[in-house]
Each structure stands twice: as C-alpha cells, then as structure tokens.
Amino acid sequence: MPPKLLITGATGLLGSHILKAAQEWWHPVGTYHRTTRRQALRFFGETDHGRIDLADYGETKAMIADVQPAAVIHTAAITNLDYCEKYPDESQRINLNAPTDLAALCGDLDIPFIFTSTDLVFDGSDAPYKEDDPPTPINVFAEHRALAEEGILAAYADAVIARLPLLIGYAALGRESFLYKMVAAFRRDQEVILFGEAIRSAVSAAAAARGLLQLAGSGFEDDVNIAEIDRVAGRLHLGGRDHVSLYELGLLILRILGRNEQLAVPISVLDSYAGLLDTPFLAARSANVTLDSSTAYELGYDPPPLRAQLEELLPPQWRPHSGEPETENADSEEANGGEDT
Numbered sequence: 619m620p621p622k623l624l625i626t627g628a629t630g631l632l633g634s635h636i637l638k639a640a641q642e643w644w645h646p647v648g649t650y651h652r653t654t655r656r657q658a659l660r661f662f663g664e665t666d667h668g669r670i671d672l673a674d675y676g677e678t679k680a681m682i683a684d685v686q687p688a689a690v691i692h693t694a695a696i697t698n699l700d701y702c703e704k705y706p707d708e709s710q711r712i713n714l715n716a717p718t719d720l721a722a723l724c725g726d727l728d729i730p731f732i733f734t735s736t737d738l739v740f741d742g743s744d745a746p747y748k749e750d751d752p753p754t755p756i757n758v759f760a761e762h763r764a765l766a767e768e769g770i771l772a773a774y775a776d777a778v779i780a781r782l783p784l785l786i787g788y789a790a791l792g793r794e795s796f797l798y799k800m801v802a803a804f805r806r807d808q809e810v811i812l813f814g815e816a817i818r819s820a821v822s823a824a825a826a827a828r829g830l831l832q833l834a835g836s837g838f839e840d841d842v843n844i845a846e847i848d849r850v851a852g853r854l855h856l857g858g859r860d861h862v863s864l865y866e867l868g869l870l871i872l873r874i875l876g877r878n879e880q881l882a883v884p885i886s887v888l889d890s891y892a893g894l895l896d897t898p899f900l901a902a903r904s905a906n907v908t909l910d911s912s913t914a915y916e917l918g919y920d921p922p923p924l925r926a927q928l929e930e931l932l933p934p935q936w937r938p939h940s941g942e943p944e945t946e947n948a949d950s951e952e953a954n955g956g957e958d959t
C-alpha cells in the first residue's frame with residue numbers, strides 16, 4: 619500500500635489537481651468543507667475522507683488521528699480576497715489559525731507538512747521577491763497568510779511554506795475559475811477587463827501540483843521518498859519562469875485562440891476604484907508580485923513555459939480552423955479586473 623497523503627481543500631482548484639496527480643505515487647486522502655456529500659462522492663471515490671471544518675481544532679485533531687497520514691499538503695483556505703476583507707474573523711479562523719494548528723499537529727507526529735501560501739503576501743512594490751524578503755501584506759487575506767507562515771514555522775520548524783503564484787486552470791465540480799471565466803468570455807467575443815500592472819509569475823494548477831508533490835518526495839522516482847522533503851524547510855517559491863501582467867496573459871490566450879486581441883482591455887489597479895468595475899474591490903490588490911523561484915528550480919522544480927501550459931489548457935477545437943462553428947458576436951462586457959489569490 620502506498621503511503622497516505624492528506625490533501626486538505628481537495629475540492630479546490632489546487633487541491634483537486636494535487637489529488638488527481640498524487641494517485642500515481644500515493645494513497646491520497648482529500649477533505650472538503652461546503653461541497654455536498656453527493657458531489658463529493660462523485661468527485662472523490664476512494665479518496666474521500668469527508669467533510670471537515672478546519673477552523674474547528676477538535677475536528678482537525680480527530681481527522682489526523684483517523685487518517686494517520688505520512689505527509690500533509692494543506693491547501694484549504696478562504697481565497698476570495700473581498701470576502702476576507704468583509705469577514706476578517708472568518709478569514710482568521712481558516713487562513714491563519716487552521717494552518718498553524720495543523721502544522722503543530724504534524725510537528726507532534728514529525729510528518730512532513732506543506733503549506734500553500736501566496737505571492738500576495740507582498741505588496742508588489744519591490745519585485746521580484748526572494749524567499750527571505752519580508753512580507754508586506756496589503757489586505758486581510760494576505761495579512762492572515764503572512765501571519766500563518768510565521769505561526770507555522772514557530773510551531774514546526776521543519777514545515778515547508780510553498781509560496782505559489784497565480785494558478786491557471788479549471789476547477790473541479792464545474793466551479794468557474796479565473797481562466798474559465800476569461801476563456802468563456804473570449805469565446806463569446808466578450809471583452810474582459812484585466813489589470814495591466816498586476817504582474818504574476820503564473821503557472822498552471824497542474825504544474826504547481828507537480829511541484830508540491832516533488833516537495834513531498836514523489837515524482838522523481840517510481841516510489842515516494844519522503845526523505846526528499848528534508849532538503850527543504852521554511853519558505854520556497856514555486857513561481858513560473860514567465861512573468862506576465864494579467865492583461866498580457868489575456869493577450870496570450872487570445873493569440874492561442876486566434877481571437878481579436880482587443881477583447882483584452884487593460885485597466886490600472888488605481889482605475890479599479892474609479893467606477894470602472896461593476897463590483898468595486900474591497901481588498902487592495904498587489905501590483906508586481908513576481909517570485910524569484912531559482913532555489914526551487916535548482917531542486918528540480920521545472921514548470922514548462924507559460925505558452926505551453928496554456929496550450930494544454932486550450933484544446934485545439936477552440937482554436938482557429940478547427941472546423942468548429944464560431945459563436946455569435948455579443949457586445950456585453952465582462953468586468954473582471956483580475957484573479958483572487
């Protein structure tokens with residue numbers, strides 16, 4: 619029997635990709651929160667551990683005792699920046715307290731714990747960011763993630779804090795990710811408003827999942843070698859090699875889809891507060907938070923070029939000359955200034 623890997627937040631964009639990829643080396647076990655039991659049964663099959671509220675310490679402790687994982691990748695979070703701004707207590711419970719508690723529980727058992735943090739712990743004024751640059755959070759979500767990083771390492775010095783960039787991909791259970799919404803609008807010939815100065819070292823959720831599984835000791839050889847994780851402790855950046863603004867990302871997608879480049883409409887972060895978005899943001903957005911990920915590259919993390927990752931996500935039948943009938947023109951405009959986490 620392969621070793622057990624516990625993946626929290628396995629119905630999320632990242633967690634679902636880890637759950638899928640992990641099956642090659644691990645016996646993955648996933649948790650979820652608001653997903654219904656029926657959806658979970660359809661999605662998880664054998665890998666279902668069940669619903670859990672990670673904000674409840676008792677439930678979390680009982681889950682660890684029950685699953686007895688060999689390693690844990692913690693992706694569960696409230697990732698909507700504006701929601702966190704509006705409900706800071708809820709954000710604190712899941713984005714700060716839960717990962718700190720989980721790290722301490724893993725520390726007691728001396729098992730690898732990987733926390734999926736974010737490039738948004740930085741304000742964006744001094745990129746590219748290295749692992750030891752001090753966090754400069756500018757909204758509630760980012761502040762709780764930055765505090766969680768500190769709390770985790772205080773509770774368990776061997777924990778790994780994997781800081782991730784913007785993740786591109788399709789979410790499980792029919793949920794609409796940033797990429798999904800953007801591509802759907804472009805394919806309907808609708809404009810999408812995208813930040814011009816929000817620069818990200820974006821990677822696909824699949825590439826990030828592979829990087830995280832490598833950190834956990836799988837993916838280099840046929841079997842899991844958990845000792846691999848001893849090569850890393852503390853913070854590690856898992857950014858992509860290409861640094862693009864959200865606007866440039868939109869342009870790249872339009873070029874691959876063979877659509878009119880004017881469907882990507884650049885906007886400034888400052889403009890976003892000037893009534894240009896249908897729903898103005900509550901949380902401040904970081905500008906250039908590109909990550910210096912050279913340490914991870916030396917360790918073997920090797921995300922493909924962004925264009926190649928996007929081509930995998932945009933099937934050939936969506937591209938020109940595929941024989942597929944064109945969608946009708948529509949004039950409505952999608953206000954979508956940018957990603958969440």
Ligand SMILES: NC(=O)c1ccc[n+]([C@@H]2O[C@H](COP(=O)([O-])OP(=O)(O)OC[C@H]3O[C@@H](n4cnc5c(N)ncnc54)[C@H](OP(=O)(O)O)[C@@H]3O)[C@@H](O)[C@H]2O)c1
Nearest residue numbers: 627629630631632650651652653671672694695736785959
């Ligand atoms: N997506 C990005 O672009 C990005 C970029 C950088 C870093 N990250 C980091 O990667 C991680 C995953 O992000 P994501 O985009 O995959 O998140 P996501 O799609 O929003 O998924 C969040 C997951 O957390 C679970 N969850 C929420 N509240 C919970 C609770 N109280 N107890 C237990 N589980 C709970 C959700 O379960 P239900 O769905 O069942 O409610 C879901 O499985 C986060 O730590 C995020 O900061 C993401």
